Amino acid sequence: MANAFDGSDIDLLDEDVRDLIRRREAVLAPSYRLFYRHPVVAARGSGVWLYDADGNRYLDAYNNVPAVGHSHPHVQRLVTEQLGVVNTHTRYLTEPVIDYSERLLALFPAELNKVVYTCTGSEAVDLALRVARYETGARGVVCTAHAYHGTTAAAAAVSPSLGPNNVIGDDVILVTAPDAEHDDPATMAELFAARVRSAIAELHRRGVGFAGMIVDSILSSDGVQSDPEGFLAPAVHAVHEAGGLWIADEVQPGFGRLGSTWWGFQRHGIEPDLVVLGKPMGNGIPIGALVGRDGVMAKFGRDIRYFNTFGGNPVSIAAATAVLDVIEEEALLDNVQRSGQRLLEGLREIAGRHDGVGGVRGRGLFLAMEFVDGDEADAATASRVVNELRERRILISASGPHENVLKIRPPLPFTTEHADQLLGELDDILAHVPR
Amino acid sequence: MANAFDGSDIDLLDEDVRDLIRRREAVLAPSYRLFYRHPVVAARGSGVWLYDADGNRYLDAYNNVPAVGHSHPHVQRLVTEQLGVVNTHTRYLTEPVIDYSERLLALFPAELNKVVYTCTGSEAVDLALRVARYETGARGVVCTAHAYHGTTAAAAAVSPSLGPNNVIGDDVILVTAPDAEHDDPATMAELFAARVRSAIAELHRRGVGFAGMIVDSILSSDGVQSDPEGFLAPAVHAVHEAGGLWIADEVQPGFGRLGSTWWGFQRHGIEPDLVVLGKPMGNGIPIGALVGRDGVMAKFGRDIRYFNTFGGNPVSIAAATAVLDVIEEEALLDNVQRSGQRLLEGLREIAGRHDGVGGVRGRGLFLAMEFVDGDEADAATASRVVNELRERRILISASGPHENVLKIRPPLPFTTEHADQLLGELDDILAHVPR
Numbered sequence: 001m002a003n004a005f006d007g008s009d010i011d012l013l014d015e016d017v018r019d020l021i022r023r024r025e026a027v028l029a030p031s032y033r034l035f036y037r038h039p040v041v042a043a044r045g046s047g048v049w050l051y052d053a054d055g056n057r058y059l060d061a062y063n064n065v066p067a068v069g070h071s072h073p074h075v076q077r078l079v080t081e082q083l084g085v086v087n088t089h090t091r092y093l094t095e096p097v098i099d100y101s102e103r104l105l106a107l108f109p110a111e112l113n114k115v116v117y118t119c120t121g122s123e124a125v126d127l128a129l130r131v132a133r134y135e136t137g138a139r140g141v142v143c144t145a146h147a148y149h150g151t152t153a154a155a156a157a158v159s160p161s162l163g164p165n166n167v168i169g170d171d172v173i174l175v176t177a178p179d180a181e182h183d184d185p186a187t188m189a190e191l192f193a194a195r196v197r198s199a200i201a202e203l204h205r206r207g208v209g210f211a212g213m214i215v216d217s218i219l220s221s222d223g224v225q226s227d228p229e230g231f232l233a234p235a236v237h238a239v240h241e242a243g244g245l246w247i248a249d250e251v252q253p254g255f256g257r258l259g260s261t262w263w264g265f266q267r268h269g270i271e272p273d274l275v276v277l278g279k280p281m282g283n284g285i286p287i288g289a290l291v292g293r294d295g296v297m298a299k300f301g302r303d304i305r306y307f308n309t310f311g312g313n314p315v316s317i318a319a320a321t322a323v324l325d326v327i328e329e330e331a332l333l334d335n336v337q338r339s340g341q342r343l344l345e346g347l348r349e350i351a352g353r354h355d356g357v358g359g360v361r362g363r364g365l366f367l368a369m370e371f372v373d374g375d376e377a378d379a380a381t382a383s384r385v386v387n388e389l390r391e392r393r394i395l396i397s398a399s400g401p402h403e404n405v406l407k408i409r410p411p412l413p414f415t416t417e418h419a420d421q422l423l424g425e426l427d428d429i430l431a432h433v434p435r
Numbered sequence: 436m437a438n439a440f441d442g443s444d445i446d447l448l449d450e451d452v453r454d455l456i457r458r459r460e461a462v463l464a465p466s467y468r469l470f471y472r473h474p475v476v477a478a479r480g481s482g483v484w485l486y487d488a489d490g491n492r493y494l495d496a497y498n499n500v501p502a503v504g505h506s507h508p509h510v511q512r513l514v515t516e517q518l519g520v521v522n523t524h525t526r527y528l529t530e531p532v533i534d535y536s537e538r539l540l541a542l543f544p545a546e547l548n549k550v551v552y553t554c555t556g557s558e559a560v561d562l563a564l565r566v567a568r569y570e571t572g573a574r575g576v577v578c579t580a581h582a583y584h585g586t587t588a589a590a591a592a593v594s595p596s597l598g599p600n601n602v603i604g605d606d607v608i609l610v611t612a613p614d615a616e617h618d619d620p621a622t623m624a625e626l627f628a629a630r631v632r633s634a635i636a637e638l639h640r641r642g643v644g645f646a647g648m649i650v651d652s653i654l655s656s657d658g659v660q661s662d663p664e665g666f667l668a669p670a671v672h673a674v675h676e677a678g679g680l681w682i683a684d685e686v687q688p689g690f691g692r693l694g695s696t697w698w699g700f701q702r703h704g705i706e707p708d709l710v711v712l713g714k715p716m717g718n719g720i721p722i723g724a725l726v727g728r729d730g731v732m733a734k735f736g737r738d739i740r741y742f743n744t745f746g747g748n749p750v751s752i753a754a755a756t757a758v759l760d761v762i763e764e765e766a767l768l769d770n771v772q773r774s775g776q777r778l779l780e781g782l783r784e785i786a787g788r789h790d791g792v793g794g795v796r797g798r799g800l801f802l803a804m805e806f807v808d809g810d811e812a813d814a815a816t817a818s819r820v821v822n823e824l825r826e827r828r829i830l831i832s833a834s835g836p837h838e839n840v841l842k843i844r845p846p847l848p849f850t851t852e853h854a855d856q857l858l859g860e861l862d863d864i865l866a867h868v869p870r
Contacts, residue, residue, distance in 0.1 A: 001740060017528065020528050020530065020533065021528065023533050023537070024528065024532075024533050027533060027536035027537055027540055027548075027549065027550060028525075028532070028533075028536060028549065028550060028551070028747075029549040029550060029551045029725075029727070029729070029732040029736050029741075030549075030729070030732060030733050030736030030737060031551055031732065031735060031736035031739070031740050031741035031742075032525055032551070032736075032740075032741075032742075033526060033740055033742065034526055034527070034528065035526040035527065039527070039528050040527045040528065041527065041528040041529075041530075042521055042523045042527035042528065042529050043520075043521065043529075043530075044520055044521050045520070045521035045522070045523060050521070050523070050527075051521075063523065063524075065523070065524065065744060065745070066522065066523065070521060070522070070523070071518065071519055071520065071521060071522070073519075075518065076515060076518040076519055079514065079515070079518060080511060080514070080515040080518070083506065083510065083511040083514060083515070084506055084508075084511055085478075085479055085480070085506065086477055086478065086479050086480035086485070086486075086505060086506060087480070087501065087505070087506070087718075087719035087720075088477045088480060088485070088498065088500070088501065088505070088719070089498075089500065090463075090467060091468060091469055091470040092469070092470065092474070092475045092476065092477035092485075093452065093455050093456065093459065093469065093474050093475065093476040093477065094476075094477050094478075095455065095476075095478075097459075097463075098455065098458050098459050098462060098463075101462035101463060102458070102461075102462055105462055113461075113462070114462065114463065114464040114465075115462060115463060115464060116463070116464045116466055116467070119554040119555045119558075119721040119745070120554045120555075120558065120743065120744065120745060121744070122558065122743070123554075123555065123557065123558065123586070123587060126561075126587045126588055127586070127587075129588060130588050130591070134600075151558070151562070151741055151742065151743055152558060152561045152562075152587040152588070152589065153561055153564060153565050153587070153588065153589040154587065154588035154589060156565070156739075162739060162740070163738075163739065163740075165569075165738035165739050166739050278744075279744055283522075284522035284523070284745065284748055284750060285522075285720070285721075285745075285750065286554040286720075286721035286722075286745040286748075286751065287721075290464075292464065294464070294465070297464040297465060297466065298465050300466060301464050301465030301466035301467070302465060303598075303600035304466070304591075304597060304598065304600050304601050305436060305466050305467075305468055305597070305598075306464075306466035306467075306586055307466075307467075307468065307586065308555065308557070308586055309500060309555065309556070309713075309714055310500070310554070310555060310719065310720075310721040312463075313719055313721075315719060315720065316721065
């Protein structure tokens with residue numbers, strides 16, 4: 001995993017941080033990881049700021065879950081109110097889940113007219129795969145070669161980015177994602193569609209059939225692939241032609257992160273059959289969802305049913321309602337476009353002045369800067385930059401197939417001033433930090 | 436599904452309820468179900484009471500998620516406070532998750548010394564299966580014939596109670612659960628263990644090996660099988676002898692519901708390798724967990740890692756902390772024993788006075804009454820009783836392999852007076868409702 005604390009510098013840490021780490025290791029399973037050579041204590045948060053236990057302030061340019069800002073008072077208010085009213089499941093009639101569903105679906109194209117609530121994006125991915133397989137009667141699924149779609153067994157099986165020990169079964173075929181730095185923009189979309197067609201043919205040869213394809217609409221873990229707009233369309237056409245479903249994973253790009261549209265798939269002019277929502281949906285209160293065409297969800301719903309005990313509970317729905325309120329009331333999509341544009345231009349300008357930047361990509365408040373050493377990916381520089389920014393109290397991380405891509409993905413109220421602070425420090429680091 | 440609204444009586448409902456149902460069907464996917472011939476609007480809740488939109492009060496004798504009572508002010512307080520401080524993930528150091536983990540693990544035998552947080556019991560089951568399969572290098576799992584363990588693809592694959600269209604793969608073998616009404620108590624434990632041994636042998640014949648067995652420690656969906664204490668022990672021995680892991684599903688029996696112990700497995704004197712927690716853990720704020728021996732979790736943790744974005748976030752942890760506070764401060768385990776004993780005795784007394792009761796079972800506040808017609812299961816009477824109780828504003832449901840078992844499972848603050856109210860109405864219904 002990029003940017004994981006490996007324990008080697010533990011003796012250099014403050015005693016209270018060391019103590020927390022040791023207490024943590026004593027009780028949390030070894031599957032847990034911490035960020036940074038020098039882990040960050042998240043003691044308090046407000047807006048785009050996190051504070052450690054000593055009151056030091058960190059500019060959060062990484063966290064996409066507290067999308068409307070850390071500790072937003074409107075989220076706190078609606079959740080608190082609902083906790084004093086009722087919090088139960090969807091086998092009773094509760095009005096909040098209906099009100100919210102009407103509002104959420106109004107943000108989608110008309111044919112995406114049904115929703116199921118889960119508690120996480122992983123659960124929604126898992127359900128999307130169950131629905132696609134049941135609807136088509138086939139098992140085979142296509143995903144991208146460095147995809148990340150979640151942590152359940154079925155979601156992990158379409159998440160090759162979890163590493164070589166995470167087994168990808170014979171019913172999943174990986175296709176190389178489009179790559180804006182190396183592909184010819186004139187042909188990348190058709191070449192990607194051709195790879196998808198080959199993968200579908202291979203699934204048929206294996207005898208597992210073709211259920212569908214799942215793609216993160218901004219290809220986050222494939223290094224953030226945002227442009228040119230529309231490059232996913234031919235692949236979607238290939239999937240539909242083969243009788244499969246297109247599952248748009250909007251856990252990362254969704255809820256306005258890309259600024260110009262509510263959902264990443266809209267930038268590609270495509271019509272997904274199923275859409276997966278998660279992370280920012282409740283600003284940190286667990287909630288996810290699967291949105292889809294009723295035709296696609298009917299057979300599964302009739303024959304198998306699905307009941308997620310906490311899914312769509314009124315308290316999680318209150319948090320999700322507050323998120324929509326804030327995005328609209330604070331005009332966050334406009335802010336995302338403005339700050340995203342500043343960041344994109346600033347990153348490009350920095351890239352032009354320093355060696356070793358292989359590319360700058362992204363849209364809205366999901367941006368990437370790639371480091372290379374000649375033709376090779378340069379993960380070491382990405383790691384040094386991430387850790388040096390952390391020492392300067394700015395939080396980002398690294399990602400991508402070769403871990404050489406800076407992942408900049410702040411809460412949506414991140415302003416152009418915050419962008420300038422990040423750009424200034426990054427510029428200085430690239431000028432002074434030895435490579 | 437037992438006790439599902441089927442729409443046939445919709446014209447008999449009040450106009451506002453009809454309107455809610457129609458709005459709901461327009462936006463929620465067809466996988467959703469409602470309870471009761473006459474669905475209940477859950478507009479408000481407090482303690483063991485739910486209220487509909489007209490202010491009518493319902494005695495809640497069913498809901499195990501609001502374990503410390505609906506809208507408990509202490510849960511509201513701690514969640515609200517934490518929402519104003521910070522809510523982020525476990526790749527930063529956050530102290531609440533460490534404090535809570537220390538407290539939670541202190542409630543377990545010493546060898547169960549590591550925890551991973553999820554957002555639901557389903558995710559925890561799914562992770563337990565991933566860990567067991569990775570640790571053993573085998574795929575085969577044994578579960579009971581009418582088990583329910585959750586909604587992810589992997590959890591549904593060990594949940595035959597989801598019905599005939601829910602495919603159970605070739606790597607899962609079902610064994611008939613012990614049945615207190617029909618088995619000889621002197622031999623039921625050994626016969627169950629013999630069935631488990633046969634299932635393990637069959638998994639080996641299929642070439643998938645044996646990873647482990649998952650059992651709900653109160654066998655909720657197998658009709659609630661609580662006694663005699665210890666009947667699971669020989670099966671656990673058989674599983675360990677075969678090199679498999681025992682996964683105790685404590686989503687329903689855990690957190691004191693059985694009164695005498697915090698966890699259902701303790702009543703059987705067994706040593707599980709992995710324990711799954713869910714539903715009552717955060718009183719409705721989504722949180723689940725997997726507790727296990729560090730040895731069992733080490734290889735998976737080292738090779739694959741596991742990151743659940745919302746899992747162990749400080750707000751869910753605040754809710755879980757509040758639940759432990761309330762269980763201790765309000766001495767709810769004592770209350771569970773007291774009210775559970777009253778319910779059990781009252782149900783037995785009622786069973787002795789009415790025809791057609793095949794058995795009364797359960798422990799603490801998880802009780803079951805089974806209806807039979809001669810040698811046949813009598814689901815119709817169970818359904819009539821459930822719906823007539825609902826008309827009298829008492830909420831329970833039905834369950835079991837033949838849907839003929841009343842499931843009585845109230846919030847833990849349910850008192851002996853509440854028990855008497857339920858018992859009185861049930862007695863009257865059995866005396867007067869035509870069969």
